[in-house]
Amino acid sequence: NRLMNEIILELYKQNYAISNLAPFSESFYRRYGYENAIYEKMYELNPAYLRFFKPIKEGKIVRGKWKDSN
Numbered sequence: 001n002r003l004m005n006e007i008i009l010e011l012y013k014q015n016y017a018i019s020n021l022a023p024f025s026e027s028f029y030r031r032y033g034y035e036n037a038i039y040e041k042m043y044e045l046n047p048a049y050l051r052f053f054k055p056i057k058e059g060k061i062v063r064g065k066w067k068d069s070n
Helices: 002-013 026-030
Strands: none
């Protein structure tokens, strides 16, 4: 609680109007005046629309151990 109050006060002092969180709990942050304002939008399209795009087939995969990376 003290940490959140300190953060909010510091944001206010620096004239930040918005702060963005990736909350573990919306109800927790709501106690401090936060509200969810960013939403995800999903588009669905017919895969046939992508038939004109050719997949890129370049590059390589190298497997080994981290200690052998040099």
